[in-house]
Amino acid sequence: MRSNEENSLTVGGLDWMTILVYTVLVLMGWINIYAAVYDEAHSSIFDISQRYGMQLIWIGVSAFIAISILLIDDKYYHILAYPLYWFSILVLIGVLLFGKEVNGAKSWLFGIQPSEFVKFTTALALARYMSSYSFDIRNLKHLLHVAILLGLPVLIVMLQNDTGSALVFGSFLFMLYREGFNGWVYVALIMIISLFIFSFLLEPTALLIVLILVCVVGEGMTNGNWKSKAIYLAGLALGSTLIYTVCQLLLSIDISWYLSILIAATLSIGVVILYAYRYKINNILTFILLFFGSLGFTYTVDYVFNNVLQIHQQKRILDLLGLESDLNHWGYNVNQSKIAIGSGGFTGKGFLEGTQTKFNFVPEQSTDFIFCTVGEEWGFIGSAIVIILFVILILRLIRMGERQQEPFGRIYCYCVASVFLFHVTINIGMTIGIMPVIGIPLPFFSYGGSSLIAFTILLFVAIKLDASKHNESPFVNQ
Amino acid sequence: MNRSNRIRTLKGTVLLIAVVILLRLFYIQVLDETYKTNAANNVLRYMVQYPPRGEVYDRNGEFLVQSKEAYDLMVTPREVHDLDTLLMSRILEIPVEQLREELAKARRYSPYRASVVVKQLPKETKLKLEEHSFPGFYTVYRTVRSYPTKMAGNLLGYVGEVNERIIERNPYYRSGDYIGMSGIEQAYEEVLRGVKGVKIEMVDVHGVPQGSYANGIYDTLASPGVAITCTIDARLQALAEELMQGKVGSVVAIEPETGEILVMASSPTYDPDELVGRERGNNYMKLLNDPRRPLYNRAVMSPYPPGSTFKVLQGLIGLQEGVLVPEQTYPCHGGYPYGRGMKCHAHSSPRDLKGAIQTSCNAYFCYVFRNIIENKKYKNIEEGFDVWGDYVRSFGYGRKLGSDFNGELNGNVPTSAFYDKAYRGRWNGLTIISLSIGQGEMGCTPLQMANMVATIANRGYYRIPHVVKRIHDRDSIDSRFYEKHYTKVDSRHFDPIVEGMYMAVNEGGTGHVAMVPGLDICGKTGTAQNPHGRDNSTFFCFAPRNNPKIAVSVYIENGGFGATVAAPIASLLTEYYLTDTIKRPDLVERIKTMQIAYPYYEKQRGK
Incomplete structure (x- = not known):
């Protein structure tokens, strides 16, 4: 049974709540673009030499597209999923060959940024593939196919040197979790990210101790018997002290604590294996592997950081972790962004009153750093409203997904939710200095036709799928 | 059960992220004041309005010290174009090399901000400069002292530009201000100097002025220095x-x-x-x-x-x-x-x-x-x-x-x-x-x-x-x-x-x-x-x-x-x-x- 309240929100089967949130966000976005590029010489809102004028056109186009989507039969999305996907891949390759370079990324073709639309086609293709009856997420071969569907666009976008847009495809992990993807993958991911961060923040010795503790405590939580864990740790401490003292005093070898602990831990493996064999606890092996895997990872972090990442990426990470601060160069953008947002206070400075906004202290303000305008002119209240609206939108998409009868629609809705969550988190996170600077737009806010239209398509196809399913099978809910 | 757990986890993740962002926003927008100060430092420029210095009369009402208007010539290098340095140096009565060097110095300091080219120009020179138009240049009103009786140097004292030590000791003074260095000029400095005014201007990221701040309600006018009658005959x-x-x-x-x-x-x-x-x-x-x-x-x-x-x-x-x-x-x-x-x-x-x-x-x-x-x-x-x-x-x-x-x-x-x-x-x-x-x-x-x-x-x-x-x-x-x-x-x-x-x-x-x-x-x-x-x-x-x-x-x-x-x-x-x-x-x-x-x-x- 659906409640009356929900009825009122779904006139014609449409999720009007979502459409309302969408409309409010788009209008707020436009107002903030107007403020970001405003100058007294050009104040007519229809002036298409200005970005707000152009954005108005893009909003019109988006509205047209949105209505068209609602009118087109939704079965085409299922049919056209693969053709659209392969077509978009071809276009991406075309961009790679003939595209125009903007800000270091070669991602533009005829004034549009096709990578924005690939999110949509990839979402459709994934939904199509994963909704087939034979699909099993535990099947490695099927997972490989999913990886290829995801990997192709990622690879090409990376080749365009648009790392930000490539990372967006990682957000589909959100959808995959819903579809039953192995939970350990997520644990491992979290661990890798934490290890990455801690390998910067902690001294090697401290990191080693933390690793040992995490593995021992993890094993303890799995198998119990805390007393033996305590004995093991005490023995390890004693052993490493012994090694250190003997080497330093008797053998006159200048050994570090790090090495002493590492030797003690390695030697202890034999004892641990004996213990595991005797009590038949096989998963101890997992923790031994985890320990050495993590240790190995910390050695590769430095290499990856220095040789794989580009200089601006390195600097952004160092700045984020507070390890290096260069406010005039690498850290300038984020610092100015924080100043603009921070100076907004609780209620903001008011429309067109933001001094940091008006006088262009934040570069890229109408695109990637549009949230600065929100923060400065509308304050904490305005920022909170924007964030709450996005939360409503994402939760709404999850809900739409859950009430689909077909896995196709559900997977698609989750894909859309994933993309929005990623964009909002990264974009707002970077403007307030809790995420590294990754140049991706804030949905509906950042200036740009491609992104606005692509997000509109993503969302309205979800709304259309949702509306159709309601209308087609009213009996299911009874 | 596993499925609904997973949905709950995902929803929880969304909410957790939102809460973290909101807390961070609350911290930098409401709790931490430094960003507001930084924003003001970014955008506000305090332009000093110099008052004329008070005059000094002898006991019979004769001028001992007068304030003559003088003008500092300022330049904003970025706005300079088609400059005839020869003509300008002739008007300023300084060697053309010196003028060029001053302009180069100003450019090195900042192409967007104004710097002084020549100090204390007489009014006639200022008027001559205005006859020709020199884009990028403007003059600032200052006063200089003149001593019509040409005497009592040690008694009247003299006025000089403040140095670092004075600025450190007395926050009223800023670099470029004048102060009485000896004699009456020093003893009655606080009477004679008047009170500086300030005009708060907003500048953009390049330091280019963008108009007055808050319609000038925080601006203050300079109040002229007070005249003194001396006991000297x-x-x-x-x-x-x-x-x-x-x-x-x-x-x-x-x-x-x-x-x-x-x-x-x-x-x-x-x-x-x-x-x-x-x-x-x-x-x-x-x-x-x-x-x-x-x-x-x-x-x-x-x-x-x-x-x-x-x-x-x-x-x-x-x-x-x-x-x-x-x-x-x-x-x-x-x-x-x-x-x-x-x-x-x-x-x-x-x-x-x-x-x-x-x-x-x-x-x-x-x-x-x-x-x-x-x-x-x-x-x-x-x-x-x-x-x-x-x-x-x-x-x-x-x-x-x-x-x-x-x-x-x-x-x-x-x-x-x-x-x-x-x-x-x-x-x-x-x-x-x-x-x-x-x-x-x-x-x-x-x-x-x-x-x-x-x-x-x-x-x-x-x-x-x-x-x-x-x-x-x-x-x-x-x-x-x-x-x-x-x-x-x-x-x-x-x-x-x-x-x-x-x-x-x-x-x-x-x-x-x-x-x-x-x-x-x-x-x-x-x-x-x-x-x-x-x-x-x-x-x-x-x-x-x-x-x-x-x-x-x-x-x-x-x-x-x-x-x-x-x-x-x-x-x-x-x-x-x-x-x-x-x-x-x-x-x-x-x-x-x-x-x-x-x-x-x-x-x-x-x-």
């Missing part, structure tokens, strides 16, 4: 400086009743206009390196031995202490015969008090001095000497008088402790007998000596000498200048002393040269030994005898006898002040052209 000051030409020393004249300083001349002096404008630095160095030290204000800084003028003070103390009566006579046959002795010039003997002052008898005051300090009512000479010291200090000697004039020095009145130390406790009245005639360790500034004679003119009190008569936005000057300071000598004891000083000038005494019929000048000469050459010539006087209007003290280094040069100068100034005319033009001419040699100073030139 410009005509008298001019005469004093004229007469002091070629001599090193000082003249101070005071109106006894009020303590107003009529003349304060220190010689050599300098033209204060030399310390204004572009040549300032060079001129300053020239003055600084002049061996006669024209920047040193001798009137308040030089501790001279007072010489025989000090004898009147011995007489006063003797009378008050009861060890002397006016009728007391002492013999003098060429000097004071005790101890190492003290020579005296030829005069009839014996003399009473008046006669001793009239003829400036050394021996007489040796007796008086010893009687004061060796008085049996004190348990020893130390006590007696310190009683004497207290009397001397009550006349304003040995300490700053507390004038409104910066740079006053204490001078020196020795104490018994000083002699105990110097002579290891073995000294007596004979050891320090030279104090009786104003030699030895006594050090008095010309201002203190002028104050002394003003005190005698007032028969026992003085008002602190000061140079400012009126501050134009106030009803009164500092209350300390209205207070009467009585000495420790009763008023009645002054009559015989005044009589003696009258006789010294009018009845064939040592100061005879100072006599002007009808003016009743009372004076005392002094001839003080100078270790660096000829004796110093000094003279102080007041006139008329009853109800005195002016007290003058003149001190000329190496001038010889008091009567040689100091007395004529004091006499001429008194005459001019009281009668507005000078009946002895040949005396003026003679004194004016008198050049005294100063081998001591000239020797220092090499160093």
Whole structure:
């Protein structure tokens, strides 16, 4: 049974709540673009030499597209999923060959940024593939196919040197979790990210101790018997002290604590294996592997950081972790962004009153750093409203997904939710200095036709799928 | 179950992320104030509005210091185009290379922000600049000082740009501000400077102005400096400086009743206009390196031995202490015969008090001095000497008088402790007998000596000498200048002393040269030994005898006898002040052209 309240929100089967949130966000976005590029010489809102004028056109186009989507039969999305996907891949390759370079990324073709639309086609293709009856997420071969569907666009976008847009495809992990993807993958991911961060923040010795503790405590939580864990740790401490003292005093070898602990831990493996064999606890092996895997990872972090990442990426990470601060160069953008947002206070400075906004202290303000305008002119209240609206939108998409009868629609809705969550988190996170600077737009806010239209398509196809399913099978809910 | 757990986990993740972002936003927007400060630093530029500096008049309303408008030429390099540097350098009257270098310097500082190209341009130059249009250039209103009378440099002082130390000490000042560096300019800085205003402007990321902040409600107007009327009589000051030409020393004249300083001349002096404008630095160095030290204000800084003028003070103390009566006579046959002795010039003997002052008898005051300090009512000479010291200090000697004039020095009145130390406790009245005639360790500034004679003119009190008569936005000057300071000598004891000083000038005494019929000048000469050459010539006087209007003290280094040069100068100034005319033009001419040699100073030139 659906409640009356929900009825009122779904006139014609449409999720009007979502459409309302969408409309409010788009209008707020436009107002903030107007403020970001405003100058007294050009104040007519229809002036298409200005970005707000152009954005108005893009909003019109988006509205047209949105209505068209609602009118087109939704079965085409299922049919056209693969053709659209392969077509978009071809276009991406075309961009790679003939595209125009903007800000270091070669991602533009005829004034549009096709990578924005690939999110949509990839979402459709994934939904199509994963909704087939034979699909099993535990099947490695099927997972490989999913990886290829995801990997192709990622690879090409990376080749365009648009790392930000490539990372967006990682957000589909959100959808995959819903579809039953192995939970350990997520644990491992979290661990890798934490290890990455801690390998910067902690001294090697401290990191080693933390690793040992995490593995021992993890094993303890799995198998119990805390007393033996305590004995093991005490023995390890004693052993490493012994090694250190003997080497330093008797053998006159200048050994570090790090090495002493590492030797003690390695030697202890034999004892641990004996213990595991005797009590038949096989998963101890997992923790031994985890320990050495993590240790190995910390050695590769430095290499990856220095040789794989580009200089601006390195600097952004160092700045984020507070390890290096260069406010005039690498850290300038984020610092100015924080100043603009921070100076907004609780209620903001008011429309067109933001001094940091008006006088262009934040570069890229109408695109990637549009949230600065929100923060400065509308304050904490305005920022909170924007964030709450996005939360409503994402939760709404999850809900739409859950009430689909077909896995196709559900997977698609989750894909859309994933993309929005990623964009909002990264974009707002970077403007307030809790995420590294990754140049991706804030949905509906950042200036740009491609992104606005692509997000509109993503969302309205979800709304259309949702509306159709309601209308087609009213009996299911009874 | 697993499925709905997963959905819940995903929803929880979304909410967790939202909460983290909201908390972070709350922290930087509401809790942390530094971002607001940083934003203001980004965008607000405080433009100083300079007030015109207050002007200074003499007691008759004549300008001593004027504020002339001047303009600093500023440039914003980014906005400069099609500049004809040759034309501009011709207008500015500076070499074209210098102009180019200044412009390059400004560009290096910032292409977007304004920097100074040339300071203190006269108005005519500003107008000429405006005839041609020079994009990127503009002028800022400042004021510079001008000194129409070209005199009293040390008295008026000069104005200079603040340095780092001043800025650190006093937050009112910012780099580029002017401040009074000496004299009245320094003493009355807070009155004269006015209050700076501020215009708050908003600038964009390039530093380009974007209009006033909050429609100017936080802007303040500059309020002009307040004018001051000086106690100085410009005509008298001019005469004093004229007469002091070629001599090193000082003249101070005071109106006894009020303590107003009529003349304060220190010689050599300098033209204060030399310390204004572009040549300032060079001129300053020239003055600084002049061996006669024209920047040193001798009137308040030089501790001279007072010489025989000090004898009147011995007489006063003797009378008050009861060890002397006016009728007391002492013999003098060429000097004071005790101890190492003290020579005296030829005069009839014996003399009473008046006669001793009239003829400036050394021996007489040796007796008086010893009687004061060796008085049996004190348990020893130390006590007696310190009683004497207290009397001397009550006349304003040995300490700053507390004038409104910066740079006053204490001078020196020795104490018994000083002699105990110097002579290891073995000294007596004979050891320090030279104090009786104003030699030895006594050090008095010309201002203190002028104050002394003003005190005698007032028969026992003085008002602190000061140079400012009126501050134009106030009803009164500092209350300390209205207070009467009585000495420790009763008023009645002054009559015989005044009589003696009258006789010294009018009845064939040592100061005879100072006599002007009808003016009743009372004076005392002094001839003080100078270790660096000829004796110093000094003279102080007041006139008329009853109800005195002016007290003058003149001190000329190496001038010889008091009567040689100091007395004529004091006499001429008194005459001019009281009668507005000078009946002895040949005396003026003679004194004016008198050049005294100063081998001591000239020797220092090499160093």
